[in-house]
Structures are given as C-alpha cells and as structure tokens.
Amino acid sequence: MTVIGVVGGGQLARMMIPGAINLGITLRVFAQSPDDCAAPAITAVGDFRSAEDLMAFCEGLDVLTFDHEHVPVAVLEALEASGVSVYPRSAALALTHDKTVMRAALAQLDIPQPRWAVLGASRNPEEVLQQVGGFPCVAKLPIGGYDGKGVRVIESFADIEDWMALGDVLLEERVNFVRELAQLGARRPGGSWVSWDAVETVQANGVCSEVIAPAVGLTEAMRADAARIGSRIAHDIDVVGILAVELFETADGVLLVNELAMRPHNSGHVFTELSVTSQFEQHLRAVSDFPLGATTLRAAHGVMVNIFGGVDPDAARSVADNYPAIKIHSYDKSPRPGRKAGHLVASGSQIEFVLQDARDAGARMNTGRYDG
Amino acid sequence: MTVIGVVGGGQLARMMIPGAINLGITLRVFAQSPDDCAAPAITAVGDFRSAEDLMAFCEGLDVLTFDHEHVPVAVLEALEASGVSVYPRSAALALTHDKTVMRAALAQLDIPQPRWAVLGASRNPEEVLQQVGGFPCVAKLPIGGYDGKGVRVIESFADIEDWMALGDVLLEERVNFVRELAQLGARRPGGSWVSWDAVETVQANGVCSEVIAPAVGLTEAMRADAARIGSRIAHDIDVVGILAVELFETADGVLLVNELAMRPHNSGHVFTELSVTSQFEQHLRAVSDFPLGATTLRAAHGVMVNIFGGVDPDAARSVADNYPAIKIHSYDKSPRPGRKAGHLVASGSQIEFVLQDARDAGARMNTGRYDG
Numbered sequence: 001m002t003v004i005g006v007v008g009g010g011q012l013a014r015m016m017i018p019g020a021i022n023l024g025i026t027l028r029v030f031a032q033s034p035d036d037c038a039a040p041a042i043t044a045v046g047d048f049r050s051a052e053d054l055m056a057f058c059e060g061l062d063v064l065t066f067d068h069e070h071v072p073v074a075v076l077e078a079l080e081a082s083g084v085s086v087y088p089r090s091a092a093l094a095l096t097h098d099k100t101v102m103r104a105a106l107a108q109l110d111i112p113q114p115r116w117a118v119l120g121a122s123r124n125p126e127e128v129l130q131q132v133g134g135f136p137c138v139a140k141l142p143i144g145g146y147d148g149k150g151v152r153v154i155e156s157f158a159d160i161e162d163w164m165a166l167g168d169v170l171l172e173e174r175v176n177f178v179r180e181l182a183q184l185g186a187r188r189p190g191g192s193w194v195s196w197d198a199v200e201t202v203q204a205n206g207v208c209s210e211v212i213a214p215a216v217g218l219t220e221a222m223r224a225d226a227a228r229i230g231s232r233i234a235h236d237i238d239v240v241g242i243l244a245v246e247l248f249e250t251a252d253g254v255l256l257v258n259e260l261a262m263r264p265h266n267s268g269h270v271f272t273e274l275s276v277t278s279q280f281e282q283h284l285r286a287v288s289d290f291p292l293g294a295t296t297l298r299a300a301h302g303v304m305v306n307i308f309g310g311v312d313p314d315a316a317r318s319v320a321d322n323y324p325a326i327k328i329h330s331y332d333k334s335p336r337p338g339r340k341a342g343h344l345v346a347s348g349s350q351i352e353f354v355l356q357d358a359r360d361a362g363a364r365m366n367t368g369r370y371d372g
Numbered sequence: 373m374t375v376i377g378v379v380g381g382g383q384l385a386r387m388m389i390p391g392a393i394n395l396g397i398t399l400r401v402f403a404q405s406p407d408d409c410a411a412p413a414i415t416a417v418g419d420f421r422s423a424e425d426l427m428a429f430c431e432g433l434d435v436l437t438f439d440h441e442h443v444p445v446a447v448l449e450a451l452e453a454s455g456v457s458v459y460p461r462s463a464a465l466a467l468t469h470d471k472t473v474m475r476a477a478l479a480q481l482d483i484p485q486p487r488w489a490v491l492g493a494s495r496n497p498e499e500v501l502q503q504v505g506g507f508p509c510v511a512k513l514p515i516g517g518y519d520g521k522g523v524r525v526i527e528s529f530a531d532i533e534d535w536m537a538l539g540d541v542l543l544e545e546r547v548n549f550v551r552e553l554a555q556l557g558a559r560r561p562g563g564s565w566v567s568w569d570a571v572e573t574v575q576a577n578g579v580c581s582e583v584i585a586p587a588v589g590l591t592e593a594m595r596a597d598a599a600r601i602g603s604r605i606a607h608d609i610d611v612v613g614i615l616a617v618e619l620f621e622t623a624d625g626v627l628l629v630n631e632l633a634m635r636p637h638n639s640g641h642v643f644t645e646l647s648v649t650s651q652f653e654q655h656l657r658a659v660s661d662f663p664l665g666a667t668t669l670r671a672a673h674g675v676m677v678n679i680f681g682g683v684d685p686d687a688a689r690s691v692a693d694n695y696p697a698i699k700i701h702s703y704d705k706s707p708r709p710g711r712k713a714g715h716l717v718a719s720g721s722q723i724e725f726v727l728q729d730a731r732d733a734g735a736r737m738n739t740g741r742y743d744g
Contacts, residue, residue, distance in 0.1 A: 001704055018390030021412065024683060024702025024714070040393065040412055194696075276697050291692035293699075298670045311396060320663035324566075325648050327665075330396025332373055342396065 001026055002288045005057055007048050008067030009036030011331040011340065012264045012280075015272070016067075017041050019281030025288065029067075030057045037331045038067070051078045058084045065241060065287045066263050069096045070144075087189065087240040087287040088262040095237060096262055099170050100142045106257055109236050111229060113257045114138075114248070115173035119164065125157055128171055138172040139163065148206015175256055177248035181215050182267035183230040184244050184279060186286040193234055194282070194292040196275060198226035201246070201267045207340075210362070211304040213270045214297075216351055225255055233260065242283045244268060266306070266340075271295075273327050273345045274302030299347040301354045305362030307342040309370030310335025319344065319361045326361050335370035373398055374660045377429055379420050380439030381408030383703040383712065384636045384652075387644070388439075389413050391653030397660065401439075402429045409703045410439070423450045430456045437613060437659045438635050441468045442516075459561065459612040459659040460634040467609060468634055471542050472514045478629055481608050483601060485629045486510075486620070487545035491536065497529055504545045511535065512542040520578015547628055549620035553587050554639035555602040556616045556651060558658040565606055566654070566664040568647060570598035573618070573639045579712075582734070583676040585642045586669075588723055597627050605632065614655045616640060638678070638712075643667075645699050645717045646674030671719040673726045677734030679714040681742030682707025691716065691733045698733050707742035 002025045006013045009031025017040060020027035028043040029036075030053075036042060046053035048071050055078075058064055063085045076090035095102040103116045117123075117131035119139075129137070139160045141150035153174060154160055163169045180203065185195030197214035218226075226247060234243045244265030246258040268279035277285075277293030285292050311330040319328060323346070330342040344365065346358035374397045378385045381403025389412060392399035400415040401408075402425075408414060418425030420443050427450075430436055435457045448462035467474040475488045489495075489503035491511075501509070511532045513522035525546060526532055535541045552575065557567030569586035590598075598619060606615045616637030618630040640651035649657075649665030657664050683702040691700060695718065702714040716737065718730035 001702075014393060017393050017412070021386060021389050022699065022701050024704045026704070027412070040389070040399070276699075285692075291689060291696065293692070294697035296697060317663060320657075320665070324663065325666035325668060327394065327648075329394050330373075332396045332398070 002062050002290075003028065003060060004284060004288060005030060005061040005064045006038070006041075006067050007054065007057075007064065007071055009033070009038040009042050010067050011037055011333075013038035013041065013067035014331060015264065015269075015278075015329070016280045016284060019278060019284050022281065023284060023290070025284055027284075028057070028061065030054065037333050039332075049075065051075045054079060055082065055084075058082075061085075063087055063287050065283070066093075069093060069261070069263065073097060089238065089240065092237050092239050093262060096260055098142045099140050099259075100168065102260055103170065105237065106233070109232065111233060111257055112255060114175050117171050118142075118168050119171050120168040132171045132173045137174050140170040140172065141166075142168055142170050148203075151206060175248045175250065177256075178251050179215075179249050180258070181218075181226060181247040181249055181255065182211075182244055182265065183226040183247060184242060184265065184268045184271075185227075185230045185234060186242050186279070186282040186292055187234045187239050188286050188292065189240050189289050191235065192292060193231055194295055195227055195230050196268070196271060196295045197223060197297075198247070199267055199270065207306075207308075207338075208266045209306050210358075211267050211270050212351075212355070213274055213302045213304070216301075219253070222249070222253055222255065229255060229257065233257075241286045242268065242279050266343075269329070269343050270302045270304040270345050270347075272329075274298060274347050300349045301351045302345055302347040303354050303358035304343050304345045305358050305365075306340055307344065307362070307365045309337055309339065309341055309366075309368075311342045312365065312367065312369055315365050315367060315369075319364050322364075323357055323361050326357060328361075328365070337371050341370070374434050374662075375400065375432060376656060376660060377402060377433040377436045378410070378413075378439050379426065379429075379436065379443055381405070381410040381414055382439050383409055383705075385410035385413065385439035386703060387636065387641075387650075387701070388652045388656060391650060391656050394653065395656060395662070397656055399656075400429070400433065402426065409705050411704075421447065423447045426451060427454065427456075433457075435459055435659050437655070438465075441465060441633070441635065445469060461610065461612065464609050464611050465634060468632055470514045471512050471631075472540065474632055475542065477609065478605070481604065483605060483629055484627060486547045489543050490514075490540050491543050492540040500543055504543045509546050510544040512544065513538075514540055514542050520575075523578060547620045547622065547630075549628075550623050551587075551621050552630070553590075553598060553619040553621055553627070554583075554616055554637065555598040555619060556614060556637065556640045556643075557599075557602045557606060558614050558651070558654040558664055559606045559611050560658050560664065561612050561661050563607065564664060565603055566667055567599055567602050568640070568643060568667045569595060569669075570619070571639055571642065579678075579680075579710075580638045581678050582730075583639050583642050584723075584727070585646055585674045585676070588673075591625070594621070594625055594627065601627060601629065605629075613658045614640065614651050638715075641701070641715050642674045642676040642717050642719075644701075646670060646719050672721045673723045674717055674719040675726050675730035676715050676717045677730050677737075678712055679716065679734070679737045681709055681711065681713055681738075681740075683714045684737065684739065684741055687737050687739060687741075691736050694736075695729055695733050698729060700733075700737070709743050713742070 199213040200215040202210040571585040572587040574582040644650040
C-alpha cells in the first residue's frame with residue numbers, strides 16, 4: 001500500500017483523509033502540534049524547518065507532499081538529495097516561496113501577469129514605481145504572505161517604510177479587474193494533466209469568502225484561456241500535484257496571473273461535492289503517480305462559502321435542518337476571530353437558487369458570534 | 373465536538389471516517405486488533421464481549437454505535453444501565469442477534485415474511501417442516517451467521533444433523549423469488565426517518581457481489597411498499613441509525629423480509645457516490661441526533677461491485693486508467709481468499725452503460741489472483 005506523508009496539519013491535510021481512506025492510501029501527517037486539525041492522521045510532531053525532523057518523518061514514506069508552502073527550499077533539496085520523492089519538487093515549490101521568483105519565472109514563460117518590479121536598496125524607487133504605472137499600486141512582501149497578509153495597496157512609499165527597511169519589496173500594477181478567478185488542475189510526474197473549469201473567487205479583506213463553480217458567464221475563449229494558462233504553468237514549471245492559479249479578469253476580458261499555489265486550495269473545496277473527484281483525492285492520486293480521476297461535474301453549479309471564527313453547533317444544526325442537501329465541513333478547530341473554521345457547499349441546476357441557499361446558509365454560520 | 377465510539381474495526385467503521393471528518397465529529401474505534409482496517413481511527417483494542425473493556429472505551433464518548441452486531445445483549449444492557457447512549461439500543465439490536473426473535477417480532481408487526489418455524493428438542497420435526505412447506509427449505513442457525521454462513525438449503529434433516537445437535541434451528545420456506553432487494557434508511561432518536569429508494573442486490577454463494585441502485589423496473593407500488601416496510605420496522609422496533617432490510621421480490625410482486633441489519637450495510641455502499649449523503653455520514657448524523665442529510669441521487673443510476681480476496685494494485689491502476697469516473701474503494705486489507713477487500717462504484721444516466729462499465733471494471737479487479 002502507498003504511504004504518503006504530508007507536512008502540515010491544517011485543514012488541507014485533514015481533508016486529504018477521506019481520499020486516502022477511499023483509495024486505500026496510508027496517510028501520515030507531520031504537524032506542529034498533536035492538536036492540529038488533521039489530528040486523526042498525525043503521526044509525527046516537529047519543526048518543518050528542520051531537515052533532521054523531516055528526514056526522520058520520511059522513513060517508510062513513498063512520497064512526501066504538503067499542506068503548506070513553508071518548508072525551506074534548502075530543506076526540500078536535502079530531502080531530495082537523500083532520495084525522498086518530494087512532490088511537488090523543490091524547484092517548482094521555490095516559486096511559491098518568493099513572489100519575485102514567481103514573477104520572473106512567469107515572465108520568462110510569457111504568461112500574462114500584472115506589470116511588476118522589485119523595490120530594493122540598489123534601485124531608484126521612482127523608476128520602479130514607473131514600471132508598475134505609479135500610485136496607487138500593490139506592494140507585497142516577497143516571502144511569507146498569505147490570505148491578504150503581506151499585501152498592501154499603497155498611495156505613497158511612506159505606506160511601506162517598515163517593509164522597505166527589511167529588504168526587497170515587490171511592487172505590482174493595481175489591476176482594474178472585474179472579478180477574480182481560479183484555475184485548478186492536477187499533474188502526475190510523467191506529465192498527464194487534468195483540470196477543472198475555472199471558478200470565480202470572491203474575497204473579503206483579502207481572504208476568500210465565496211467560490212462560484214464554474215465561473216458564470218465566462219466566454220468559451222476565456223474558459224479555454226484559463227485552462228491553457230494552468231496547463232502551461234504546470235508543464236513548464238514541472239508541477240506535480242494540484243496547481244491553483246489565481247487570476248484577475250479585466251474589463252476587456254484579459255486574464256492576468258495573480259498568485260500560484262501547488263497544493264489543494266480554498267478555491268477548490270467546492271469540488272468535493274461538485275466534481276466526481278475532489279481536489280484532495282486528485283492531489284493524492286497525482287503525487288503517488290496514480291491515474292487521475294474524472295473532473296466531470298455532478299451538478300451544473302456549486303457555491304462554497306467559508307465559515308470564519310468557529311463552527312457554531314446550533315447554527316450548523318439550523319443549516320442542516322433547513323438545507324439537507326448543503327454539506328457543512330467543520331475543521332474541528334477551537335473558535336478564534338477570523339480563522340477559517342469550516343466551509344459549506346450548495347449545488348444544483350439553477351445558479352440563482354444555489355447562490356441564494358449557499359449565502360443564506362453562510363449567513364447563518366457567519367453570525368459573528370466567534371468572529372467579534 | 374461530538375465524540376462517537378464505534379465497536380468493531382472493519383470496513384464499515386473505516387468508511388465512517390470520511391463522514392466524521394466532514395462533520396467535525398471525533399470518531400474513536402474499538403477494534404480487536406490495531407491492524408484492523410479502520411486503523412486510522414482505532415483508539416482502543418479489546419474484547420467486544422467484555423463489559424469492562426467496553427465500559428472503559430465509553431469514557432468521554434457522546435454515543436456508542438457499531439460496525440457489527442456481535443456485542444452480547446447483556447453487555448449492551450449493562451452499558452445502557454450505566455448511562456451510556458447506545459444507538460441502536462439494545463432492545464432493537466437484540467432482533468439482529470437471534471433470527472428467531474427477529475421472525476417473531478416481524479410476525480407481531482404483521483410484516484410480510486417467508487413462512488418460518490423453529491426446530492427444537494421439544495418439537496416434532498415433521499410438523500415444523502409442514503409449517504414451512506416441506507423440503508427443500510432453508511435452515512438457519514439463529515445466532516452468529518452472516519454472508520451466507522449459517523444458512524443452508526436442505527433436502528432432508530440429515531443435512532443439518534450437526535446443527536440440530538447444537539440446539540434450535542430456524543426453518544424458513546424456500547421463497548421462489550425473482551430477485552433480492554434492499555431497503556435502506558436512517559432514523560434519529562426522536563423518530564425522524566429518511567430513506568433511499570430500494571436497490572437490487574445480487575448474491576454469489578450467499579455473499580453480495582453487486583448492487584444496482586435504484587432497483588430497475590420496480591413498479592411505483594412496490595417502491596412505496598419497500599419504503600413502507602422499512603419505515604414501519606424502523607419505527608415499531610425503535611431503530612436508531614441505519615436500518616437495512618433485505619427483501620425477496622416474488623414473481624407476483626410481493627416483498628418478503630429476508631434479513632435486517634442496524635448499521636451501514638453492503639447494499640448501501642453505492643450511495644457514497646450516488647447520493648448526496650452517504651450511508652456512513654447518515655449513520656453518524658442519526659446516532660448523534662443531528663438533522664439527516666438529503667438522499668437525493670446525483671445520477672440516475674449507480675452500480676456497485678464488490679472486490680474479493682485483495683485489491684490488486686495493477687488491476688486498480690488499469691481500472692483507474694480506463695474508467696476515470698469509477699471510484700475504487702480499498703479497505704487496505706491483506707489479501708485472503710473470499711474476503712471483502714474493497715468495492716467499486718460506477719454511476720451515470722444510462723443503466724446499460726453503467727452496468728457494463730461496473731461489471732467490466734469488477735472483472736478486472738476480481739481476477740481470482742487473490743481469491744484462490
């Protein structure tokens with residue numbers, strides 16, 4: 001039986017458990033704490049920055065994969081050098097570690113993206129600013145940001161004085177987008193790639209709050225364009241596992257790459273119910289080089305709503321009572337303001353009803369009781 | 373968070389894990405061996421006949437439920453007397469422990485069933501035989517049989533001399549049925565009941581080999597009849613959790629109850645893919661008194677085929693390659709002739725294609741390589 005190790009014990013590792021159970025894969029999770037929400041699969045607790053801790057964890061694994069992108073590249077390279085199958089590989093993952101490296105790699109592939117430039121000690125700030133079209137623009141810390149952290153829309157350099165003192169800052173054109181999309185797919189080590197149709201993602205305060213799958217009203221040309229961008233990045237960067245490409249859709253129908261993730265992604269949670277194969281099962285298939293599952297949709301439309309703070313048991317009961325076809329996922333986390341504590345998915349044949357049900361159920365769950 | 377304990381570490385407990393992960397339920401399994409196939413959820417190993425072992429396991433549980441029906445009624449009663457929430461309750465489970473008790477209870481409810489009588493020391497065998505219509509008839513050991521074990525079609529009393537020496541034997545009319553069906557549903561402690569449409573079950577050597585859902589060509593009257601039988605038994609016997617009623621369909625369209633099970637059942641595996649709510653998730657919802665999920669079907673037809681002996685990795689790869697929409701479930705058991713090692717499910721809109729795909733995939737898996 002295949003044994004897959006996952007670094008990180010968050011909800012993404014947790015949601016890999018059902019796929020592993022079905023496929024007969026043994027899943028072992030390396031977590032920071034035994035109480036992390038992937039608890040049922042945690043077999044080791046340690047520091048993901050430590051090559052020694054991870055090397056010990058890799059004993060007996062067929063493949064090592066990830067719930068997050070924070071393992072240092074040098075550690076990944078050491079594991080690979082010692083013969084561990086690491087998927088996605090360190091060379092691909094390196095792009096998600098440093099947004100300037102990612103921008104440079106996409107530029108080399110000629111993938112459409114916002115104008116960008118790096119603000120550093122040796123550069124003239126005004127020249128850099130000109131490259132991205134002036135203020136307002138978007139400033140990003142190259143390393144370590146997520147869920148809106150490490151990203152600021154700035155009106156002057158005074159807004160990022162603290163960051164500039166630390167080192168390089170990535171500046172990006174502020175794209176006048178009409179909405180955000182995400183293109184997901186999965187790739188096996190040999191190259192086979194299967195994708196889902198692009199979804200629309202809705203953000204609140206820089207964090208994903210809602211996903212509509214597939215994106216409504218996308219022209220066939222744009223659907224194909226999104227698919228092509230995903231496929232090209234996956235192949236040219238040699239991604240193995242799930243690749244999620246966050247995209248801006250501009251008013252004139254152009255798609256620009258915002259961010260990349262090489263693991264199951266919040267924008268793909270909807271596929272657990274909506275698609276024949278969930279992104280979690282697909283990730284396990286891809287990294288263990290097993291044939292990829294069908295991405296056919298089981299209903300015309302699906303909508304996912306994130307649950308923040310905590311999963312209120314009374315609210316969950318009320319949603320389950322009123323919407324027996326809606327699936328609530330609880331990550332079994334203790335409540336804390338703002339944390340992603342769960343999500344729910346509605347699906348059906350008419351988008352207006354699916355949206356209405358999902359939003360009503362989401363409002364019942366997101367009462368602010370745990371999110372003050 | 374709700375904590376549910378399951379007695380038994382077989383594939384039924386294993387397949388409860390995904391539902392528990394989604395619902396945010398903590399699942400703890402009491403197994404006979406740490407290597408049982410529900411291993412990812414096993415937290416205790418002991419003897420399910422021991423009230424002491426089970427009492428220790430029940431510490432901290434909200435509900436105790438089951439993967440099998442072998443816990444002695446006296447042990448269940450002792451747990452209930454000490455305040456443990458046992459679902460289904462001992463009084464209901466007792467019916468599945470002794471087939472003569474089950475027959476008597478169904479007779480009292482006037483539920484249609486084959487003619488039956490008990491052959492015991494104090495009874496005249498010829499009189500008992502006459503009650504079931506003479507030879508050939510079906511003989512059953514009242515206690516402990518499953519998957520065709522403890523059941524014999526007999527032509528004379530010589531065929532069950534060994535059983536008659538042990539004690540009572542249940543004799544049943546040999547029903548001239550056209551096919552076998554199963555009616556599944558789930559019931560909460562307060563009485564709410566949600567069912568799926570009846571499925572057809574196909575047996576080989578007394579063991580379920582294939583399930584067709586919903587049963588094809590069932591008249592509306594028979595569909596309603598099956599649903600009514602399930603609902604009446606669930607309510608009148610006060611079942612909590614999944615109830616599976618195995619039925620004979622006779623040539624003149626009458627449904628007769630063959631067996632009962634009060635837990636997820638092989639005939640319901642197909643619903644994991646076919647229905648909005650799997651039987652495993654529904655069982656967890658029911659025993660924890662959470663609103664039941666929708667049983668709407670996601671496709672018109674589903675077919676499940678059991679995999680016996682072991683799950684051959686090469687065969688699984690070939691099926692996954694050729695049928696990306698078919699879902700293979702491996703129970704992660706070491707191969708042994710005849711054991712249920714996994715199953716697969718195909719679904720779609722046209723029954724002839726679904727059947728053909730499921731059977732072809734099933735034939736690739738059941739090559740006899742592990743099945744002696």
